[in-house]
Amino acid sequence: MVQAAGVSRNGSRDIGPVRHDWGRLEAEALYALPFADLMFRAQSIHRENFDPNHVETASLLSIKTGGCPEDCGYCSQSAHYDTGLKATKLMAQADVVATARRARDAGASRFCMAAAWRNPKDRDLDEVCGMVSAVKDLGMETCATLGMLTPAQAARLRDAGLDFYNHNVDTSPEFYDKIITTRTLQDRIDTLANVRDAGIKVCCGGIVGMGEEVEDRLGMLVMLANLPNHPESVPINLWNEVKGVPVNDTAERPDPIALARLVAVARILMPKSVVRLSAGRQYMTDELQALCFLAGANSIFIGDVLLTTKNPQRDRDVNLLDRLGVRSRLNQMQPVAPPSAHD
Numbered sequence: 001m002v003q004a005a006g007v008s009r010n011g012s013r014d015i016g017p018v019r020h021d022w023g024r025l026e027a028e029a030l031y032a033l034p035f036a037d038l039m040f041r042a043q044s045i046h047r048e049n050f051d052p053n054h055v056e057t058a059s060l061l062s063i064k065t066g067g068c069p070e071d072c073g074y075c076s077q078s079a080h081y082d083t084g085l086k087a088t089k090l091m092a093q094a095d096v097v098a099t100a101r102r103a104r105d106a107g108a109s110r111f112c113m114a115a116a117w118r119n120p121k122d123r124d125l126d127e128v129c130g131m132v133s134a135v136k137d138l139g140m141e142t143c144a145t146l147g148m149l150t151p152a153q154a155a156r157l158r159d160a161g162l163d164f165y166n167h168n169v170d171t172s173p174e175f176y177d178k179i180i181t182t183r184t185l186q187d188r189i190d191t192l193a194n195v196r197d198a199g200i201k202v203c204c205g206g207i208v209g210m211g212e213e214v215e216d217r218l219g220m221l222v223m224l225a226n227l228p229n230h231p232e233s234v235p236i237n238l239w240n241e242v243k244g245v246p247v248n249d250t251a252e253r254p255d256p257i258a259l260a261r262l263v264a265v266a267r268i269l270m271p272k273s274v275v276r277l278s279a280g281r282q283y284m285t286d287e288l289q290a291l292c293f294l295a296g297a298n299s300i301f302i303g304d305v306l307l308t309t310k311n312p313q314r315d316r317d318v319n320l321l322d323r324l325g326v327r328s329r330l331n332q333m334q335p336v337a338p339p340s341a342h343d
């Protein structure tokens with residue numbers, strides 16, 4: 001096994017400053033540590049930077065679903081595939097704000113608005129900016145994921161009150177072309193730079209279980225860790241089964257221990273980033289989620305659906321967090337009544 005500089009087999013602490021020069025071999029050496037050593041190292045770094053008994057809770061709403069011109073091979077919303085999903089128009093601001101208010105009252109601290117676009121048109125951005133400002137007025141952190149952005153569009157979203165912009169790299173540079181052909185990885189990096197330059201915090205991660213190798217997963221993390229600034233949020237998505245998409249032919253759900261190892265490496269490479277268990281959490285046992293929290297994951301999406309896929313039910317999440325003694329806005333709030341006709 002490769003033994004990288006600064007990686008101690010006995011798990012001793014070697015935390016050091018935030019780095020942007022990680023090598024693949026270093027990441028692979030961390031990943032290959034004996035499990036207890038890897039977990040100890042990740043947990044030690046986690047405790048240096050975060051309250052280990054707190055998890056952030058975010059909520060995600062699809063404000064414009066389906067009909068996307070991109071060909072991301074995992075996505076139910078791509079117009080390239082027959083997934084049976086009905087495309088919708090951009091939601092009305094009042095409906096978005098009502099949903100955000102319910103999410104806040106159910107325990108979400110951040111509200112992410114997602115639109116299935118290659119990039120927003122300026123008239124669409126007018127609408128989204130109005131939504132961002134209104135959600136911000138609810139006292140929530142705001143996030144949006146709208147596709148590629150120009151510097152001017154990023155500046156407009158910032159001025160509207162956008163705190164975070166999500167734009168995932170999805171996978172490693174080597175595997176990327178097997179998943180997406182209509183948008184290059186450099187396009188994504190450029191949008192991340194435009195977002196960062198506008199002063200918006202970056203949410204960027206990827207998907208695990210599309211048929212990539214472990215080296216691809218680590219390559220993705222190394223790419224993120226070597227950006228000029230680490231993303232403030234790093235979502236780790238588990239591949240979600242979707243009818244009619246090409247990734248079905250290669251997808252393979254990762255071994256749970258492999259997933260916990262990956263989360264631990266993400267924590268070590270990006271010590272101050274919030275690592276979020278995102279899509280696919282409904283496939284994870286409570287025990288695996290607990291292991292991922294130990295490895296340094298400290299954010300989850302709450303709510304019954306995530307865009308077009310399922311998410312764990314509220315009761316299950318509250319029960320798990322309570323049993324672990326983990327605090328969050330979710331298990332501090334009472335369940336909210338279902339929406340009324342006037343919401």
Ligand code: SF4
Binds near residue numbers: 118
């Ligand atoms: S850009 Fe987003 S919505 Fe469009 S196909 Fe890719 S993942 Fe789906």
